[in-house]
Amino acid sequence: MLSSIVKTAFAVALLVGGASGAQAKADKKDVEATRAAERTGAMLFAYDQAAWHGTDKFMTDVASSVPASVRGYIVLPESGGRLRVVFYADKDGLLVAFRSYRVAGGRSVRALPAESGVPLDATGVRMVAAREAALAYVKDNALPLCATAAPNMVVFPPNQNDQVVVYVMTPQIENGRIPMGGHYRFEFDSENRLLSHRKFSEGCRVMKTSMEGLGLAILSHPLDGHPTEIHGFLSRMTPFPITVGLANRDVWIASKGKFEYAGRLKPE
Numbered sequence: 001m002l003s004s005i006v007k008t009a010f011a012v013a014l015l016v017g018g019a020s021g022a023q024a025k026a027d028k029k030d031v032e033a034t035r036a037a038e039r040t041g042a043m044l045f046a047y048d049q050a051a052w053h054g055t056d057k058f059m060t061d062v063a064s065s066v067p068a069s070v071r072g073y074i075v076l077p078e079s080g081g082r083l084r085v086v087f088y089a090d091k092d093g094l095l096v097a098f099r100s101y102r103v104a105g106g107r108s109v110r111a112l113p114a115e116s117g118v119p120l121d122a123t124g125v126r127m128v129a130a131r132e133a134a135l136a137y138v139k140d141n142a143l144p145l146c147a148t149a150a151p152n153m154v155v156f157p158p159n160q161n162d163q164v165v166v167y168v169m170t171p172q173i174e175n176g177r178i179p180m181g182g183h184y185r186f187e188f189d190s191e192n193r194l195l196s197h198r199k200f201s202e203g204c205r206v207m208k209t210s211m212e213g214l215g216l217a218i219l220s221h222p223l224d225g226h227p228t229e230i231h232g233f234l235s236r237m238t239p240f241p242i243t244v245g246l247a248n249r250d251v252w253i254a255s256k257g258k259f260e261y262a263g264r265l266k267p268e
Helices: 004-016 028-061 122-140 229-235
Strands: 070-077 083-091 094-104 108-111 152-155 164-169 177-179 183-188 194-199 206-208 217-221 242-246 250-255 258-264
Touching: 028 070, 028 083, 028 094, 028 108, 028 152, 028 229, 028 258, 070 122, 070 152, 083 122, 094 122, 122 152, 122 164, 122 183, 122 194, 229 242, 229 250, 229 258
Parallel strands: 217 242
Antiparallel strands: 070 083, 083 094, 094 108, 152 164, 164 183, 177 206, 183 194, 242 250, 250 258
């Protein structure tokens, strides 16, 4: 039986019209943007997984009865690649940690009871402000999500440009069905002013992880000339590679968060 990579390569060969007609290399700027998307996608996946496992433990600890004062969660980096999931609450106008959990290796979850009631530091407060501003923007501008459930949220700590990046993503609410659309990114400055925002797709395509046939997914992505972090993120959730066709007719294969250039589609 052919592996998923081999079957994907076969399908891509049909798309690009064979290796002899395909461009051998992607443009340098697109390669650099793609490698950056790989790194961001890996970080996005790690934060999302930490939030998922932390939430499972949190819901067990509170017996699925979340106090009204709890407003959400943020994920903070720690040494050794560990992440800390903080469920925060409003206590007399002050944001404090209600429950905190350390997540290691993507799955190992340990409660940190000593942090309960401790006020969030300046970074945490800023991340919460950006998180709530992004949610408000989605609601106020009726940005479409592809599920009726509350969106998944990932907030990165301030980056090298002192900006906080927030992802608002349609959650997976059904096993075996991954939403390819309804994902957004927001960037905020040090004063929590919105600098930029974008969508990552048009429409609400759903990918079935039980897809038969060649065992691959082909996505048309006319919004960019290179794959994005969302493609890398989604490829970590599918058991088969995702073939991404771009605005400049380049084709990339995304598999477990990594991108490989396949060629450029021939002109029609």
